[in-house]
Amino acid sequence: MNKNEIFERRIKALKEMEDNAVNKQHLKGKLTARERLDVLFDEGTFFEFDAFVSPSQSPMSSRQSNFGDGVVVGRGLVQGKSVFAYAQDFTVLGGSLGYSHGMKIAKVQEMALKLGAPIVGLMDSGGARIQEGVKSLSAYATIFNNNVRSSGIVPQISVILGPAAGGAVYSPALTDFIFMTKNTSYMFVTGPDVVKEVLNEDIDKDGLGGGDVHANKSGVAHFVSDDEEHTILLVRKLLSYIPSNNFESLPVSNQISYYKSRQQYLNKIIPDDPNRPYDMKEIIKILVDKDSFFEVHEGYAQNILVGFARLNGKTIGIVANQPKVMAGTLDINASIKGARFVRFCDAFNIPLLILEDVPGFLPGIEQEHNGIIRNGAKLLYAFCEATVPKITVITRKAYGGAYIVMSSKNTGGDFNFAWPSAEIAVMGPAGAIKIVHKHELANAENKAEMEKMLTEKYKAEIANPYKAEEIGLIDEVINPEKTREVLITSFEILSNKQYSKPERKHGSIPL
Ligand code: HXC
Numbered sequence: 001m002n003k004n005e006i007f008e009r010r011i012k013a014l015k016e017m018e019d020n021a022v023n024k025q026h027l028k029g030k031l032t033a034r035e036r037l038d039v040l041f042d043e044g045t046f047f048e049f050d051a052f053v054s055p056s057q058s059p060m061s062s063r064q065s066n067f068g069d070g071v072v073v074g075r076g077l078v079q080g081k082s083v084f085a086y087a088q089d090f091t092v093l094g095g096s097l098g099y100s101h102g103m104k105i106a107k108v109q110e111m112a113l114k115l116g117a118p119i120v121g122l123m124d125s126g127g128a129r130i131q132e133g134v135k136s137l138s139a140y141a142t143i144f145n146n147n148v149r150s151s152g153i154v155p156q157i158s159v160i161l162g163p164a165a166g167g168a169v170y171s172p173a174l175t176d177f178i179f180m181t182k183n184t185s186y187m188f189v190t191g192p193d194v195v196k197e198v199l200n201e202d203i204d205k206d207g208l209g210g211g212d213v214h215a216n217k218s219g220v221a222h223f224v225s226d227d228e229e230h231t232i233l234l235v236r237k238l239l240s241y242i243p244s245n246n247f248e249s250l251p252v253s254n255q256i257s258y259y260k261s262r263q264q265y266l267n268k269i270i271p272d273d274p275n276r277p278y279d280m281k282e283i284i285k286i287l288v289d290k291d292s293f294f295e296v297h298e299g300y301a302q303n304i305l306v307g308f309a310r311l312n313g314k315t316i317g318i319v320a321n322q323p324k325v326m327a328g329t330l331d332i333n334a335s336i337k338g339a340r341f342v343r344f345c346d347a348f349n350i351p352l353l354i355l356e357d358v359p360g361f362l363p364g365i366e367q368e369h370n371g372i373i374r375n376g377a378k379l380l381y382a383f384c385e386a387t388v389p390k391i392t393v394i395t396r397k398a399y400g401g402a403y404i405v406m407s408s409k410n411t412g413g414d415f416n417f418a419w420p421s422a423e424i425a426v427m428g429p430a431g432a433i434k435i436v437h438k439h440e441l442a443n444a445e446n447k448a449e450m451e452k453m454l455t456e457k458y459k460a461e462i463a464n465p466y467k468a469e470e471i472g473l474i475d476e477v478i479n480p481e482k483t484r485e486v487l488i489t490s491f492e493i494l495s496n497k498q499y500s501k502p503e504r505k506h507g508s509i510p511l
Contacts, residue, residue, distance in 0.1 A: 035085035041076030094126030102139020116245035124162030317345035387496035418465035
């Protein structure tokens with residue numbers, strides 16, 4: 001056979017494999033690996049390599065996987081920017097990860113790291129290829145190690161589009177963002193059969209580790225959507241907010257518009273009754289560029305909101321208490337969610353806006369016994385550690401330890417503003433007067449009237465933003481309708497923020 005014939009035969013074999021994959025995957029309502037990459041990348045920009053890598057030999061296998069060993073790897077453009085990717089092909093031995101398959105992934109990870117580009121994994125795999133035994137495990141270990149080496153240097157994104165079971169879940173878990181699809185993807189360390197055998201509990205794959213479970217309950221997934229195409233398009237959207245690596249400047253959009261006529265509404269958005277909730281998302285929507293808020297972890301720990309947005313065209317990260325859910329208290333899940341997001345933003349130089357209305361940490365036996373102390377400390381640690389520009393706006397409550405945690409001045413807040421409605425104090429009026437005026441209240445003829453009077457006095461003299469302003473802990477009490485303007489100017493001032501950290505290997509965050 002001459003050289004041309006060999007070349008032609010290889011191309012033909014690849015084409016046959018793709019046709020086979022199309023048939024198999026489409027029957028299940030799924031896209032093939034290459035189709036998924038087509039959705040991810042700008043049209044015609046995907047450059048594949050290692051397409052003809054052959055599988056590692058294994059004594060047990062009666063059939064070998066084919067050219068490429070069940071994974072497509074390469075590089076393409078997303079909104080014109082270089083991104084590396086790999087896509088597992090379930091039609092080749094269930095997308096299982098053999099040695100060659102794993103080493104292809106490791107190679108593309110290393111290229112992404114070397115070239116400072118994000119890496120996206122489109123996963124659809126039965127896990128470690130059983131026939132290849134420890135060789136397969138060693139390939140996984142290399143991938144995990146690369147995940148950790150790349151962390152904080154290039155953004156790493158995992159998209160789960162089928163099974164991810166056993167130890168295979170740990171590569172996604174080490175990456176920055178996990179996307180899942182409803183009904184067709186699932187992640188678990190041990191599947192339903194093992195759960196039944198060990199614990200005698202009945203549950204199906206979706207109930208154990210489907211997209212909804214991980215997006216809303218476990219917090220493992222950051223995004224979930226109805227079908228593969230939408231899921232992958234969301235990845236493109238995320239990439240439009242973040243830099244390609246930890247040295248690159250942030251992407252800037254020159255299409256700037258905002259809800260100009262709605263700014264005045266901010267003056268009356270805070271209810272007169274301090275116990276009445278309102279929707280912090282509305283405030284975010286009014287403050288940032290039109291329709292630019294891209295929420296992360298939307299379904300999980302909804303008492304805190306995190307996400308990216310653009311302010312005057314520039315990316316910012318937002319962390320905000322949500323008074324509409326659990327009165328905006330900080331619990332274990334909210335603390336972990338917030339901390340993770342703050343650390344991502346800090347690693348990739350994304351300035352932070354903190355919108356604060358927090359009555360405190362959530363009390364209770366369940367919270368204490370599950371470690372609200374240890375977990376709340378994660379958020380505190382993350383804010384103290386973050387050196388990116390940090391601007392806090394207190395809209396209403398800022399009580400006690402939670403006030404300190406939410407990027408207060410002494411934890412390194414660069415600008416701390418408050419609306420006139422802010423209540424900054426050790427605790428809310430109801431609790432405070434019961435402690436401070438215990439004896440007067442016990443002896444009062446009209447207890448209710450006295451409580452009312454003391455509450456008013458407490459608010460006027462202590463729980464307001466002016467005491468903090470007097471001592472510089474609040475830089476300025478601002479008119480709510482001017483908040484957008486103030487934020488744009490303040491982030492501009494902070495854009496050259498310099499910082500130095502004492503030499504150390506790394507801190508010891510309370511994990
Ligand atoms: C080799 C595998 C495989 C695997 C699937 N296949 N998983 N081959 N190693 N791990 C093959 C099947 O033999 C089958 O081959 C084809 O892929 C499709 O699989 P089906 O079972 O027919 O598909 P489906 O019914 O959709 O079920 C998918 C599945 C199931 C749920 C993923 O295949 C499954 O349970 N596989 C094993 C999962 C598992 O236990 N993996 C190890 C996890 S532990 P044919 O030739 O018939 O088409 C792990 C450790 C990682 O991964 C450690 C890292 C530290």
